[in-house]
Amino acid sequence: MTANESGRDRQSAAAEPATVLPEAAAQLVEVERLQQALADAEERAKSHWEQYLRAVADLDNVRKRAQRDIEAANRYGLEKFASELLPVKDSLELAVQNAGRADADSLRQGQEATLQLLSRALEKLGVTLIDPLGEPFDPERHEAMMAKESGTAEPNSVLQVVQPGYELNGRLLRPARVIVSKEPARA
Numbered sequence: 001m002t003a004n005e006s007g008r009d010r011q012s013a014a015a016e017p018a019t020v021l022p023e024a025a026a027q028l029v030e031v032e033r034l035q036q037a038l039a040d041a042e043e044r045a046k047s048h049w050e051q052y053l054r055a056v057a058d059l060d061n062v063r064k065r066a067q068r069d070i071e072a073a074n075r076y077g078l079e080k081f082a083s084e085l086l087p088v089k090d091s092l093e094l095a096v097q098n099a100g101r102a103d104a105d106s107l108r109q110g111q112e113a114t115l116q117l118l119s120r121a122l123e124k125l126g127v128t129l130i131d132p133l134g135e136p137f138d139p140e141r142h143e144a145m146m147a148k149e150s151g152t153a154e155p156n157s158v159l160q161v162v163q164p165g166y167e168l169n170g171r172l173l174r175p176a177r178v179i180v181s182k183e184p185a186r187a
Contacts, residue, residue, distance in 0.1 A: 084121035091117055122166075130165035130176045132158045141165060143175040153181035 091114040099107065130141055137144060137156050145162050153159050158178045165176030 081125055084124055085118075088114060088118045088121060126169040127173065128167050130167060131161055132165075132176050132178060133161050134158060137178070137180045141167075141172060141175055142180075143177045144180045145177050147180045147182045149184040150181040151184050155181055155183045157181050 091110070095102075095107065095110045095114065098110075102110070132138070132142055134153075135158050136154070137158055142158065142165070148159055150159055157180070158176075159181040160179040161176055162179060163177040166173040
């Protein structure tokens with residue numbers, strides 16, 4: 001081959017467009033599609049990471065706020081209770097100061113008034129009295145001190161309340177201590 005012929009071959013090769021084989025074209029299209037899918041996936045991953053970081057920060061803020069609320073409730077939770085009991089304390093102090101010069105009747109009246117103050121304070125705080133006289137015995141709310149025969153009361157009902165019980169907003173604080181009726185022994 002002469003120099004002229006090889007130069008012509010190069011010129012003709014340069015003048016002709018490069019032909020791409022169909023397999024290579026399909027691979028190029030696939031590579032471009034995969035690169036686009038990768039870019040989309042990276043963008044979604046970045047977005048999800050940012051959402052995750054925001055969610056973690058929000059969760060941490062909620063946890064800190066809840067901790068502050070719990071600390072405040074512990075610190076100031078008894079405030080309402082204490083403010084309701086202060087009038088009762090005042091009444092008892094007044095009774096003690098006047099005990100030397102008061103007669104028995106005025107002392108009794110003062111005690112009754114103090115008891116009413118205490119009952120109202122407990123009621124405002126959600127404490128309710130359990131006085132189950134005549135009701136069927138309920139082991140969830142009553143504590144049986146003894147069983148006593150009775151011809152007039154229903155068997156397994158509260159015959160006598162030894163000590164009343166109390167609930168706080170529906171939750172048992174102390175069960176009522178009771179005497180429960182039972183059927184009389186048959187002769």
